[in-house]
Amino acid sequence: MQPISFVGMASALLAAWSLNTPVAAHVTLEAGETVANSTHKAVLRVPHGCDGDATHTITVEIPKGFIDVRPMPKAGWTTTVSSGPYEEPYQYHGRTLSEGVQQISWAGGPLPDEFYDEFVFRGYVADLPAGTRLHFKVTQGCESGEIGWTEVAAPGADPHGLEHPAPILLVAAGEDSSGHRHHSSHAGTQQAGSASVGPITVEGAYARPSLGKAPNSAVYMTIRTTGESDRLLKADSPIAEAVEVHTTEMDSRGVMKMRPVDAVSIEPTAATELQPGGLHIMLLRLVGSLEKGGTIPLTLTFEKAGELTLDVPVGEADASNQGHHHRH
Ligand SMILES: [Cu+2]
Structure with a gap:
């Protein structure tokens, strides 16, 4: 190579x-x-x-x-x-x-x-x-x-x-140094929240539980590549009527606003973090409620590595990731 x-x-x-x-x-x-x-x-x-x-x-x-x-x-x-x-x-x-x-x-x-x-x-x-x-x-x-x-x-x-x-x-080898299983892009065999396709690895994915009748939720994760630069082009899930990749920005009045992005760069030099207050995958018009402890299927499409489907646990990230509020 x-x-x-x-x-x-x-x-x-x-x-x-x-x-x-x-x-x-x-x-x-x-x-x-x-x-x-x-x-x-x-x-x-x-x-x-x-x-x-x-x-x-x-x-x-x-x-x-x-x-x-x-x-x-x-x-x-x-x-x-x-x-x-x-x-x-x-x-x-x-x-x-x-x-x-x-x-x-x-x-x-x-x-x-x-x-x-x-x-x-x-x-x-x-x-x-x-x-x-x-x-x-x-x-x-x-x-x-x-x-x-x-x-x-x-x-x-x-x-x-x-x-x-x-x-x-x-x-x-089937296991990497952190003890996580590597998996093919074949659905149904991954450990919840992590999966890989080609040089791309997704880890720590979680979906925010839905609150009451809130129609939307979001998914966060860490994406890495051991190969060349790639781009996350889209995300899909049957749990929502529409799924978009969003970024969060502060407008001129200091209000945090989200907007869809065409693609997210995945660089070999640093992990790409999707986290509250930043990049995230937006689940719009949920088909059901997201209960803590459950999982939802999510398919990510990368420009070069192709498609990856993983089971995303519904719940919280590490304590260090909590406390942010996702504005709508
Ligand atoms: Cu959003």
């Missing part, structure tokens, strides 16, 4: 990519980490062509252990897969899978050298041991030839020195 420092650029136009990409020269996967026994959406990032030439083909080889693979079709490109038998069969959702996709090709474009694009596919990470590196060998076909992003470091060796490394997806 080639870490990309994008501090402060979250609101810049995507076109800025191509002006700032010498550091992002490699073909990489957007999320470098996943966990075993989970569905994973892989996003191949192609930052430029081959020595100035446009790209017309991207081919990726699917490594052993990444199964039930489905590419996302791409406008302007012809997507093809080649399938074959797995080295060994997998038990998957009550079925035995003995063959599947081994290679995906996107042909078309062309993708001019000065542009950036993404190629998406999803699959299921089999029951692999933590620490397994899945190497997705990529061949980038250009008008004048091709570049193979296929180099693989020896086990335990650092792949950073390689000139044309194969994009890596690391199978991480």
Whole structure:
């Protein structure tokens, strides 16, 4: 993985990519980490062509252990897969899978050298041991030839020195240092109040109990990323007729007011806090009451990491977070 420092650029136009990409020269996967026994959406990032030439083909080889693979079709490109038998069969959702996709090709474009694009596919990470590196060998076909992003470091060796490394997806341990379980974006398995998708982690989420017949409530949480900058684009929950991302500001008369925001930047340099008196997720026109001790489902959509659904406990945050009043 080639870490990309994008501090402060979250609101810049995507076109800025191509002006700032010498550091992002490699073909990489957007999320470098996943966990075993989970569905994973892989996003191949192609930052430029081959020595100035446009790209017309991207081919990726699917490594052993990444199964039930489905590419996302791409406008302007012809997507093809080649399938074959797995080295060994997998038990998957009550079925035995003995063959599947081994290679995906996107042909078309062309993708001019000065542009950036993404190629998406999803699959299921089999029951692999933590620490397994899945190497997705990529061949980038250009008008004048091709570049193979296929180099693989020896086990335990650092792949950073390689000139044309194969994009890596690391199978991480199921628990992080704080003892929290990591979870896939599959709903229904998370610990209430925390969840992760790709490099994004949500922790400490809670919803304010509804008061009497108050039609609205709010959800607070801490969001972090171990990857590049991302943006929270929207939130949804069946518990409210509308869900908006709000910020709280003081107006010229010193009155705190809330207003919707288009997106919230998630930067790798600092945690993003959604808290009373600041950014929050607004639940408008509640469908029922929010009782302390219950949970509500909430889906967050991130620009790059995609969707994450978590169960949000209804209640209070840590004592340190109490005492603020959310104005309406
Ligand atoms: Cu609000």
